[in-house]
Amino acid sequence: MAFRRRNKSYPFFSQEFLIQNHADIVFSLVIFILIGLMFEATAKTAILFIQPQYNVTTQSPEGEVTFYHYGWKDSATILFYFFIAIILHAVVQEYLLDRVRMPHIITGSQRSLTRSVALLQKVNRRLHLSKSKNTKFNESGQLCVFHLVSSVWSFYVLLTEGYLLHPSSLWENYPHVHLRFQVKFFYLTQMAYWLHALPELYFQKVRKEEISRQLQYICLYLLHISAAYLLNLSRVGLVLLFLQYVSELGFHIARLLYFTDESHQKMFDLWAVSFVFTRMATLTLMFLSVGFGLGRSENQGLDLEMGNFNTVLIRMIVLLLVCFTQSWLLWKFIRFQLRRWREFRLEQAVRKKTATKQPLRALKRDSLGHHENGVLKAENGASPRMKKLKSP
Template sequence: MAFRRRAKSHPLFSQEFLIHNHADIGFCLVLSVLIALMFEVTAKTAFLFILPQYNVSVPTADGELIQYHYGLKDVVTILFYFFIAIILHAVVQEYILDKINRRLHLSKIKHSKFNESGQMVAFHLTSVIWCLYVVVTEGYISNPRSLWENYPHVYLPFQVKFFYLCQLAYWLHALPELYFQKVRKEEIPRQLRCITLYLVHIAGAYLFNLTRLGLILLLLQYLAELFLHVSRLIYFTDESNEKVFNYWAVVFVVTKLFTLTLYILVIGFGLPRVENQALDSEKGNLFSFLFNNILFRMSVLLLVCLFQASVMWRFIHFQLRRWRVYWNEQSSRKRATGTNRQTRPFRRDWGYYENGVVKVENGISPRTRKVKFP
């Protein structure tokens, strides 16, 4: 991180220099934007990077309310928080995860997975708390009908728009982090697929004005992911703690059922009741018009159901394989324990034991010998 001592210097503009100093470069760019706020000439430009744009005054019964909608200037704001995400990623890695890794002495593969889960725990925990605060204060949980009433939801509160911009910035920053963290080639396709799915879903909810539904779905998804990565961290510290994955399995199934129910409730039953079914460019519902079309809406719902079914199938297949391995290990341990506990006394067909002395059937002992039992 910035202003720390380095054990080895690398040539300027080399790949190693960029990898080891990417957080410092991002810190300098963020600092330059913050310094620009101090001068009147550059303050207006700096505010484009820091604050969400496209604010409008919406008349309400109590007066006027400042709300926001999306536009091309959001790219500039996302870029600023993109560099902030890189800085925070480096802080968590160096000052928390690296110190823990030095004590655990993990292998290379486990070291990489531990870092991945550690970063995900920090991000998912922050996102769950933040997202829960937003949906509670905006009343989306107490009033589920607000998820589809007055659709399209073109105007957003400040905290909703800022949350979506930060989410997009974080998942975009995860792409260059694959290079900065030197992720193994075998892991890159899986992580790229995960990042792409998050970006498509978050950007889709933001552009199609489904931000309220997207907040609830992100809360459920991040909650399940939080339990998964916490279980992985506990398992890496002590491999005997395999039962922690059972708690994640329960949370995963429950969240997926809630996710599928919300999709059917909002897209299948809620949106068809919206009165505004016409295309109106002045109100900003160019993308929302597609969801007012029954063919498009049913196609989206079908794709969502198929995707959730494939996720559940992979989860069930993984759990069955995991339980099969677990029971095979348990049965092999029982067989090994039973074999060690068996006593094998020294005995001949022509005699028997009496007080540790071998005797024949007529009571005469051919020789006196003590038998040692194992």
């Protein structure tokens, strides 16, 4: 199985060999874990990597219900889906983004797969991106797929768990130690995806100028998702992740459209509205749930065994962390919008200058004379004298 088109072979254990074949190496590790399920001696160890652990079965009016809580064994499950995320990243890169950006590498048999892919290739055949834009194109393509899947998945979880219809359930009966399977699995895969983004900076050969920017939002996602999971704020975290992913999905769609045609600017305006709304909704929800909801809860105090972190100090740290992050994002957004506004004003000024120069040039030509039967005539009707050409 080969994810990358190999134009050149490299020596074993070299950096280029690792970068070129990292998806195949990780795929071999996944197969090795799956083979462990086939034998009784290794099945108990292999299942730690695939299935979420720490399940508890309780009785309810509907029957037996299985809940989950977290523990150190979750690291094995995160590691397995960390490998799966690397494989899926390589699949999207090889079979979607590279095909769109370089349609000439597709063979004749592959062109007849679907009409939609062929149409996408035809639209994007004009792409000639620089290294910086190429990095952003790959980044937006990958994140567009991830944000679309995650936003639909999180919305489905919120809908089935009833958090949207009953907002007070976000803070009532805290601590929310016991999670349903789909909630815990969602958090584990989210942490696995953002952890996989760290080595992908090396595998994708991201430019040094882009590494710091990407490290910032990767670390912020890991910090907020891990904090919501470990502090048993999973319900609030689900709502915030849904809002964030929908907003980011709009941004990356707008950026992909901009790379195909730079005249597509309206999607950025729609994203700007959703971005401001997301920041305001995030701050409102955090103050409502953590500041007021948990603040008025009777279950106050720190209890590590029960998973209760409802203290004034922890609530203040959480609120300050979220407020700092949202303020930083708004500051970057304002700088981005000001830069766009300045570039737009500069472009308008250049257009006005070129528009005023063109009538002056036409006026100068008319003052010299006029054309008659293909010959330039002066104002007195005489033809101008022809200059002799200099010999080379």
